[in-house]
Amino acid sequence: MKAIVYSETGEPSVLRLIEREAADPQAGEVRVRVVVSGVNPTDWKSRRGSRAGEPLAFADVVPNQDGAGVIDAVGEGVDGFAVGDRVWLALAAYERADGGTAQEFSIVPVERVYRLPTGASFDLGASLGVPAITAHRALTVVEGGPDRLAPGALAGKVVLVAGGAGAVGHAAIQLARWSGATVITTVSSAAKAALAAAAGAHHVVNYRESDAAAEIRRLAPAGVDIVVEVAPAQNAELNLSVIRNHGVIAVYANNGGDELTLDVRRHFSLNVRYQFLLLYTVGQAARDAAAADINAAIADGALPVGERSGLPLHRFDLAHTADAHATVEDGAVGKVLIEIALG
Known part of the structure; x- marks a missing residue:
């Protein structure tokens, strides 16, 4: 072979x-x-x-x-x-x-x-694999659950996906929307905005063309429940500006730098949780649960790939x-x- x-x-x-x-x-x-x-x-x-x-x-x-x-x-x-x-x-x-x-x-x-x-x-x-299981984990670590995804599991939640044109971002948009969340994503260009919209994001914010924090707050006045984060060092201030009380920032990558500076007092006041996640060591039970939910989403037609799907x-x-x-x-x-x- x-x-x-x-x-x-x-x-x-x-x-x-x-x-x-x-x-x-x-x-x-x-x-x-x-x-x-x-x-x-x-x-x-x-x-x-x-x-x-x-x-x-x-x-x-x-x-x-x-x-x-x-x-x-x-x-x-x-x-x-x-x-x-x-x-x-x-x-x-x-x-x-x-x-x-x-x-x-x-x-x-x-x-x-x-x-x-x-x-x-x-x-x-x-x-699927790394992107979809990572996205599933990021969407299931918010305080109060859910720990599994299904239609309606994230109803009433607002999810912010950083970098919605990436593979993990794409899967996070699709899984969050399938689960009933309102999905906001940030992108850096019109071409990426089109892809994120094709994936199913309800709202797409080009952070190079607008005040991203103000725009996200306009879309979600009460704040964001879950941030699926690819660039925590770059986006720390933005996330703090839009996260709601008891919200979670789920970090799956270190794009833009390895060191992160946080305003402790402001995070205290909002009971913010930073959840770092690495697929290799997250545990077999979490991976199996994610795969089962991913397969259910596939059966519902919620995880297509290709340019038309973002x-x-x-x-x-x-x-x-x-x-x-x-x-x-x-x-x-x-x-x-x-x-x-x-x-």
């Missing part, structure tokens, strides 16, 4: 295409014939490491956490899945040498595998995985997918 591997950290050029035998799944594992692999910022960040040339935990690593395909073989003790099942994967490469989805066959623990609902495309399946798709083949990584690293708007095999 064909696989992409890297043996040291560095530029996209460290990724190389190799041929090797497909292994058999062990107990508690399944082998998936990958149809589409999804690329996320976490994938290129893992490939780069803290500096070029760092040694890895394994001799070779297959990149990419997300993907979708068909179960090809089942290991001993696996229940609930069979050969031929269509599935999507989450955290396939986490702490594994050969689990990543940038290859024709991926072997992963069964707990990282979720059934792909009938009618859902492999493109959609490969676009998430343009950029396609590469396996041999050009380095180009796919570079595209994500360069800040492409939308979802980068690698087509591995025919569906």
Whole structure:
């Protein structure tokens, strides 16, 4: 089979295409014939490491956490899945040498595998994983709940999604709207505004063309219940200006800086909660709950992808995985997918 591997950290050029035998799944594992692999910022960040040339935990690593395909073989003790099942994967490469989805066959623990609902495309399946589960977690940490999403679960809540044209922002808009929230999002351009609106945001604020805090307060006079935050250092003052009493700021990335300065007294007065979240260590129960709700949203038609739905798709083949990584690293708007095999 064909696989992409890297043996040291560095530029996209460290990724190389190799041929090797497909292994058999062990107990508690399944082998998936990958149809589409999804690329996320976490994938290129893992490939780069803290500096070029760092040694890895394994001799070779297959990149990419997300993907979708068909179960090809089942290991001993696996229940609930069979050969031929269509599935999507989450955290396939986490702490594994050969689990990543940038290859024709991926072997992963069964707990990282979720059934792909009938009618859902492999493109959609490969676009879930890190973005959608992260978005779900961000929307379920507000004081007083809910801890699960469903139609009506966020009724009466106001959700502010920072960077609504990104993959996590896109999923957060869709899941929040499906769950009944009023959704406001911030963007930096007219083109991104169009994408956020296509995703389903009720209100889109271009922070480069208006006083974002004033505009959000106009739209939500009582304040925002949940902020889905990608750039906490840059947006700290904005968030404090619009958050309501007992609101939560759910931080899933550090775009714009690693250090955050907060006005303690003003946050005290509003009982604000900062909730940091990292998918790798959030826990299996939280990931499973998110996947179940995500699949319910898919069944309701609430999580489409593609430009008409606010998430343009950029396609590469396996041999050009380095180009796919570079595209994500360069800040492409939308979802980068690698087509591995025919569906």
